Amino acid sequence: MSLKIYNTMSREKEEFVPRDAGKVAMYVCGPTVYNYIHIGNGRTYLSFDIIYRYLKYRGYDVKYVRNLTDVDDKIINKANEEGVPAEEIAERYSIAFNEDTEQLGLAKPTIVPKATEHVREMIEIIEGLIDKGLAYVVEGDVYFEVTKFADYGKLAHRSLEDMRAGERVEIDPRKHHPMDFALWKSAKPGEPSWDSPWGKGRPGWHIECTAMSLKYLGQGFDIHGGGRDLIFPHHENELAQTEGYTGKQFVRYWMHGGMVNIGEEKMAKSLGNIILVRDLLKEHSPNVLRLLALGTHYRSPIDFSPEKLREAESAYDRFLNARRRIAQALESPAVTRFPELVEEAGRLQRAIQETKSKFIESMDDDFNSAAALASLFELVREINMFIESNEQEMTMIAKDALSTADGMLTELAGVMGLNLMLPEETAGLEANLPAEIYDLAAEVLGLSLDNKAKSELLDELLVRRNEARKQKDWATADMIRNSLAGMGIEIEDTPLGSRWKLSRD
Ligand code: AMP
Ligand code: ZN
16 A cells, blocks of 8 residues: 655646655745734644654654744734834744644644744855856845746746736836746845845745755655645745756655635635634634544635534544543443353454554545544444443453554544543543652753643653654653653653653553
8 A cells, every 4th residue: 555645746646755765854834923823824734734643653754844934024014013123023923833833732843944044045045046047136136037947837837928917917127027036135224134145135935945945855855835825936936946956856745735715715814814723722622623624635625614613523522422431331340241252342343443444545545634534433433333232231352342442543543633532531640640740841841830731741851852862862862761760651662753651551
């Protein structure tokens, strides 16, 4: 069985063959930090979070880069509106983005580079493009000359003529062609700026992603993603600059997510129809938002409505109710029947295996999360039927099967980032964790800890240990493992990342 990915470039599902066997290099365009993210943005980041998690589940060693665009016209405009420095806006909304994505339960990318920390690399690439005759300088601005790049338009599948007709581009006498775009913009007084061979200025948006993706992932990396509104002009321009500069293929698979719409319109700040992720999360579990995303294929649009949200709520309840019924059934005393027949639980055991293979088959088919989710609900149905038919008496064999089904349900849900832990399980777990975790976290993470749960701190300690291991800082990594072991907490390293468990379990 092989993984297939729909490639915007070929407009076909293709078999996924990574650049380096067993490894995936993936770049997703991060936010321009000038406001809070809305659920449309949230959906796109969730889609790539699910893809990232699944690739890891499939055993790939994934390097996932998601940048922060912290210098841009939109940030400067917002700063001018508020009468504060642009840096303050960028800082405020970078922090907000981290809070929102953490609340949403997004796994942290491997690297989160900031555009402002890579301006030197951008200048280098722009100089290279000028040397190659692909860019030109006008009064301190630098433009990419689209007519010099023969393949311009190949990602969006549009020719320059189509674009001219389709877009209402302003005629700018300083440009050689109306579609030429800025690589470097001269700075006005008071704007953030950097010295460059063309005077003080700042980078254009597209060159930022070129510089950061090339730096961390190299040429011809595997997956480049974003919402489909980024195909043109952002990704088309990134592609033209990068391939123009390196002379090599930029990206192997281009992936684009569908939009969240309200009524007939795209959810967008400029249209005033947005719902913020942080507002929605005040009333709903992050699992509900994730279920809403999972229920539709990532490339299809979602027409957001209160009914959609209610459906996702009830899907979440269906999962939790099944897990609650399982817990109750497992608590009741087991009956002995003689002879105990393995066949009693045969149907459920088969359903468990079938669920797993259908799940993988669906996700392998261009990450069809809707079909994968349907297979989990199929298992929920089997579980409910099984409990109903065994209500009065459950043998050890039946209980084993039920417990395996429960394990499969939580495992596969976990692959998609869904947390099916029952509130009572979470509470019980917290109560069982030793208080020394607070001391270790304070020592290693140096955080203010009062408002965090011990289980949350444990997760952060594992992230810290993994970072230490990547940097070959074995002393810190071992210290964390040994200190936890001393408290009776064991670390398990799995393809999905590290997990902890109480060693007495
Ligand atoms: P932006 O801040 O506009 O660059 O958007 C950040 C990410 O959210 C990009 O990947 C966009 O494609 C995506 N995005 C923006 N609006 C929507 C929407 N209504 N639905 C889904 N994704 C969106
Ligand atoms: Zn980008």
